[in-house]
Amino acid sequence: MLNMAEGLSRLGALAAHPVVRTLATAFADAGFELAVVGGPVRDALLGRPTHDLDFTTNARPDDILRIVTPISTAQWDIGRAFGTIGARVQGEQVEITTYRADSYDGTTRKPVVEFGDTIDGDLLRRDFTVNAMALRVPDVKLVDPTSGVEDLVAGILRTPIDPAVSFGDDPLRMLRAARFSAQLAFAIERDTRRAMEELRDTLRIVSPERIQGELIRLLQTDDPVRGIRVLVDTGLIDLFLPEVPALRLEVDEHHHHKDVYEHSLTVLRQAIALETSRNPGAEPDVALRIAALLHDIGKPRTRRLESGGGVTFHHHDAVGSRMARKRLQALRFDGDTTDAVAKLIELHLRFFGYAEGAWTDSAVRRYVRDAGDQLERLHILTRADVTTRNKRKAARLAGAYDDIERRIVELREQEELDSIRPELDGNQIQQILGIAPGREVGEAYRFLLDLRLDEGVIGPDAAEQRLREWWALRSAG
Template sequence: MLNMADGLARLGALAENPVVRTLAEAFAAAGFDLAVVGGPVRDALLGRATHDLDFTTNAHPDDILKIVKPISTAHWDIGRAFGTIGARVQGEQVEITTYRADSYDGVTRKPTVEFGDTIDGDLIRRDFTVNAMALQVPAVKLIDPTGGVEDLVSGVLRTPTDPNVSFGDDPLRMLRAARFSAQLGFSIEQATEQAIERLRETLRIVSPERIQGELVRLMQTDDPVRGIRVLVDTRLIDEFLPEVSALRLEIDEHHHHKDVYEHSLTVLTQAIELEHARHPGEAPDVPLRIAALLHDIGKPRTRKLEDGGVVSFHHHDVVGARMARKRLQALRFDTETTDAVATLIELHLRFFGYAEGAWSDSAVRRYVRDAGDRLERLHILTRADVTTRNKRKATRLANAYDDIESRIAALREQEELDSIRPELDGNQIQQILGIKPGREVGEAYRFLLDVRLDEGVIGADAAEQRLRDWWALRQAQAPRG
């Protein structure tokens, strides 16, 4: 629970931050108001670490630039049209924004900007009451016109004004509600949640890039599952990631399978736990987390009712990989993230063949080759995908994966497993066979790669002889004109 005495003490410490003091004194000397606003104030009251400093002021962009130039080592006005000036002050990046109110016209994807006259007016137009507080400096005065402190104490997310108006001003705020619910562990006030479900279709006017940014921020939280449940329960997720809610497959009395939606959320939770355990202190692995959430999205399309009350999902890994790629491209994810997620989904079932019967060294090499630099993510996803309550089965699968990781490590000691390639390169193939660059060189390369995967290192001389034998057989089998 929030202790106000401690919270106010932390606000005092925030006001004494060297960057805050420098800016406060500069703006006061120029005759303008300045306040730390939003997340830093909220986090200071909650005792959470503050990473970015955002300020609001009655100064307009031209005045802000004049004030920050003498006290900053760099400044930029890329957000000038929205009233925002960025600067680097004493080594820290800050953003300073004129009092404003963003709104959509209900048609275009870009917000319009109007500058305001008062800080209360600026705060009232923000997304949630817990983010609508400001610390005026250098006076060290908390400004809270919408009851943000009370909502912090209660652990509630509520819009400062009528949620219909607030979400109408910027529909992305509905997605932010899910993100802040996950980030802060707060519940969403009933009227606010009902408005999200009622207004969910208005999210369509928001650009895919902005939606993607909020989705990434949600996945970076310690408990994204909480936010995902909000998105699914309000059906907001159907506007940009409908494959997730589609996982809630009906189960009839004759055909049984595990709850795919709940299973996927469990896999995501377990993947995050493994991520923290195996790589403590590292930044959240967003591609891994998205793959964990989406790894079974191919199941609804491949679901088949079999005799004996069994439900099958043949090839849901391949189908799901294609679906994920298409969806992430629509959300404007970068190529690396899209490829990583699709690869992990396509490969996430491969291990279970190993658990049913030991693989040859060749199969292990191919597993490593196909995963490439995503192997560690695949290790985590595959382990997280075990959600059975059968302890004996869970132990067997865990031991099997321990075994495959040990075999990969042993092979890595013997061979350059992370960079498996033929023992002859393209230039050598051309020289040995007396051919020019083209399709035949690629076929020869793939033949030698298969030899390398199947048999390991055989040496350059043996590889050359195998290449010559393959080429001679190929020439003999070629049709004669």
């Protein structure tokens, strides 16, 4: 609950921030207005940490650059066309934007920018009332033309103007509603939510890169599930990640299986809890969270209803991996993230064979080799994938995974498990067998790698003897 006395005190502290004071003095001396705007004001009132400082002013971009240059160590004007100048002031990165009123023309993917002259007009064009507040500096005056404070108190997300107009100006704001709902644990006001449902198709004019950015921000929140539910319930997610609502498989009276959609949301929550407990203080792991959300997207495509009432999803791991790769590429995710998510989904079922019976050291080595640099994420995803209410089964699976992790540690202590290679390299293979570079060297290398995985370190002499035996058999065959 927002305490106004405490909130106003925190606004005073925000105004007294050294960077804010420095900029406020510089702009006032130059004869221009300046205000901290948006998220920093909202978070100060809520008592949340403030990470970035954003400012708005009646100064035009050229004037902003002229004012900040003497008091900053770096400046950048990549956003000049939109009225934004960035600078590094006293070690902090800030952005200062001219009062503006931008909108889409309904067909292009880029906003049309018009500069404004008043702070109230600038605030009216912002996404939600809780972000449409500003703190004038240096005189420390809260500007709140759309009753954002009241909505903060009520825990409501509402657009400053008619939501149809606001979302028409920038359809991406509909995705921001889902993100802020998750980030702040706020409800979306009725008319605003209805507009999201009615205008969802306008999201098609927004570039995949911008949608990807908003999806990442949602997944970086402490509890993105709330926002994902908003996207699914409004139909917005159908336009850029339709595999998620497709998880809501129909269940008839003769065939029973768990609710795959709810299961996936639970896995996401559990993965985040494990991620934060195993890596405290680390940045949110977006690739892991995407994999947790999408790990079962192959199930709708592979579902088979059996005559006895059972349901199977054979190969949904491999199918889902391919589907995820295609979708992330369409959303313009980078190659590393796409590869990581695809591999995690492909491997997420591998462990469950271990729970049925202890693996040999060879099987453990192969598990580590196949996971590669995704092993820690795979540990988390596999553990999070256990959502059974059967406490005995859950305890058995947890114990099995404790065991496999212990064995991996033990094997690492015995050998360099993370970089398993044959005990003889390609040059040695050629010299021992008297062959030139080519396909046969590759076959020999794979034989030695399998030998290494199956039997561990046997020494170069023994490896050479086994290689010669294999070569003799191969030649005779």
